[in-house]
Amino acid sequence: MTSMGKGKPFLEVLSSAIHEDYRFPFLEVFAFLYGLGTFVFASFGVTITATGATNQVTATANEVVAYGAVSSILSLPLSIFIILVFKNIAYGLGSDLEKGIIQTYFSYPLRRRGILTAKLLSALGVALLLFLGIQISGLYILAPDIILPQLGTVLLTYAASLSYPLLIAGIMLLLTLKLRRGGISLVVGLVLYFAMSIVSGIATIFAIVTETPLSLQIISAISPSIVLTQYYGGTLGNFWAPAFSEVLLYTGVSYVIVAFVFVLGYTYFSRRLNL
């Protein structure tokens, strides 16, 4: 079979997955919430007081404003995005496994990894495209002279903030494939997501008491938004002033971990999943 020949079954699986994941009016409701949330939660004022408020801040004022603006619009919309992705992976893939739809896909002239790619493109790719497209466009409407010159900061903030949710999505994928149903993996995903705020709180207290950033550095390897918060705001204390290269390093490491979990998912789906 040529690569041209594989394109059609791939599109077939992808369109079927999109149809299942985003039944009318799911996509529209999420688009509405992202649009509304982007403007309602946007804030440019908070960061101004943070600029220069502490000697830990090494970023420039414009970068801090851009970071603050992105962080403000990420607050609730990110939770909505996570709900959508978790629903798609746990229930989308889980119900396909339960109902035997994946078995039907296995009869298509398409490799297993192609089937999983199509499912993930629908569950994660479309959701990310919608989320980032609306949020970045909204920010551009609000403050083009902040967003365009600081596009690197904007993208880095999104990358750091999405890393941990993507890691949980990968873990949920593994669990859903292993258990062949989505309910438990959805619960585990939600617990892991909310557990991070508790763990990072404990790590922050530990770091402040011991005056060493080790606990925060360890957590930053899976949730680099912590090192980014310290880099742009310096709000966690005077004991840690990460350099920009450190921020990039933690973000890179976190995505290596995310990639590793997804590779495990692909390997399991391609070689070990017996239906």
Place this chain on the structure above:
Amino acid sequence: MKRWTNVLGRGGTVLIAISLALLLVSLIPQINLGTSAGRMPVLPEQVFATGSRVLTPQQGFQVKVTVEGTINVYLLEVGSEEPYSESMLFADAAELQEFLEANPNLIIWDYNLEDGYFERYYAPTKVMNATLVFYNPSSADAILDYEVTLTSTVAPGEKVRNIAYWAAPIGIILALPWLLNMWKQRKQS
């Protein structure tokens, strides 16, 4: 063909949903953060500047001015990182002219008013300092009656509304074949 109808149709409905969100955002009323007003004589070659104020893209500047005589109105933009943001009150006309010639890129408004009424609104697209300056360039006294209102808003209402007005019809055009198709299928079943 059917797949493209579906893709374009859902794209259209998403555009309609975004337009509705933008329309809703544009309906959120702006908050008045404070007004400063006054009536004062401005002597020949005298410069009067309001205090420098940090504005964000969610804040606006509403200025209403009535002039008897001749007055130049300037709105000057000075970034929050610029060194002269702390000393924006000009001592005299020479200092103002020197600043204007040296920084043409920082002039947002430059209006010459003669016995008239002036009303403008300004909302920045970045975090910046804004300073409103009145200058009497003539050799006769002028009377300045001004009202400056600082407002806070969720989003630039007109801009957001215009985007919604454009996006909604495009969304409807894209979604119409898909919606008709769906309606026909339901009728048949």
